[in-house]
Amino acid sequence: MATRVRSYSKINLGLAIGPARADGFHALTTLYQTLDLHDVVTVTARQAASTRLTLTSNHPRVPLDGRNTAWKIVEKCLERLGVAAEVEVLIEKSLPIQGGMGAGSANAAAALIALERELGVALPGTERLELAAAVGSDVPLFLLGGAVLGLGRGEQVVPLPDMPPTACLVVVPNVGVSTPQAFRDWDTLAAGDGLTPSVEHDRLMKLSLAYASLYAEPGTSGIVRNLSPEKKQGDSDDVQGGVRNDLAENTLLSLVRTGVENDFEKVVFPAYPSLRETKRLLMGTDSEAPALYAALSGSGSALFGLYRSDAEARIAQQRVQSAVTQAGVRTLLTETLPRAAYWERMFAG
Incomplete structure (x- = not known):
């Protein structure tokens, strides 16, 4: 077997x-x-x-x-x-x-x-x-x-602590990014900006504390923002406006407020301007379906956006597809996968 x-x-x-x-x-x-x-x-x-x-x-x-x-x-x-x-x-x-x-x-x-x-x-x-x-x-x-x-x-x-499943759009460009080169470029940038090892270490420690604290917020405060009038905490319905999406949005907005970013963007985007433009399209700040958050994943070249609903993620997909003209660019609709679901779905039979 x-x-x-x-x-x-x-x-x-x-x-x-x-x-x-x-x-x-x-x-x-x-x-x-x-x-x-x-x-x-x-x-x-x-x-x-x-x-x-x-x-x-x-x-x-x-x-x-x-x-x-x-x-x-x-x-x-x-x-x-x-x-x-x-x-x-x-x-x-x-x-x-x-x-x-x-x-x-x-x-x-x-x-x-x-x-x-x-x-x-x-x-x-x-x-x-x-x-x-x-x-x-x-x-x-x-x-x-x-x-x-x-x-x-x-x-x-x-x-x-996990946030509920959140609609996600992944864009896979037709360019490859060398991770070793991205690290070398970062070292050059950090040296030019005067980031000493002690300063960088302190920055990492502060960020790790910020991550840990914001992920505790939804589960400890007991407060869920923007519930529709007919919804109450504990309702099982997962439609937009229900508990699942509000908790996810709370966590993501708290994440954004920490100033979270991917340092690789500072060296990858200047080398690959098309990736910066793709992130802008994912964000869709002035559109009908703006992202809660968007970023480069790792050193790239894939980028992602997180959205309030599957419908808004599909609108964002259409926005990216209509604007990106390069051949070979893939757009993939998916969702974040909490730990329990990760293991429940692990074995494919």
Whole structure:
């Protein structure tokens, strides 16, 4: 029997870059949020006298050897378990490659989850997170799902209270952004702006506190803004104007008030002006369907906007599609995926 797992994507609601560390990585503070957009990872495994790993994919750009994070995590998991096995991994791609949505890291987490189910044995929780961090900075967040605070180089993860599902429009441009080059450009910019390591560190700490505090607000205040007269807190109806969307809007507006942004925009947008214009279209400030928030995800090149309703997200999609003339640009309607739904929908059968 094979195990099929949905490999969900993420966006960065905010990302602050700190100083370069001795190991070559940069300190980060980021707010991850999983999305319903996903690949599918299928794993077949059985214990054997020796380990043999085969990886296939429907996408020609997916590496099928030790360069792949899914390959790496399967190998390392078997080593830690002390198990030899014949393992086949199939990655069915729908998500953009190198788009800033964590697709490769999500594939690795999905492969680990499926492998453990196939073998009927699992690593302890802390060891799973350590293994995930050793494979990639974004991998641990996909062992949590929902809203996640990322520290360190992004691999130190803290689950945050979830906001309700929120309509989201993702735009995948036809350009690629080099993450290493984006970090180098940031270092040049930071040096020119006089951002010392201590100043950058203080900035990261303040931002992490702001993230944690704003995510507690909707659940602790007991106040929900803008409820329609016929709606009361606790009503189950999820239509626009109900509790779900008001809580989401409250959280997002609180997020915006923290001054949250993605530092990568400061170096990526000057290099790729079309991405700045795409963000402007997503925001739609003077339109009938403005975004609650829009930003670059990771180092890009994918961008996203969050909206009050599915209908407004569709209007924003039409706005972007009518204005963007470059070939190969994709617009994807989806929604944010809270932690409970993330795990309920994980296994694809």
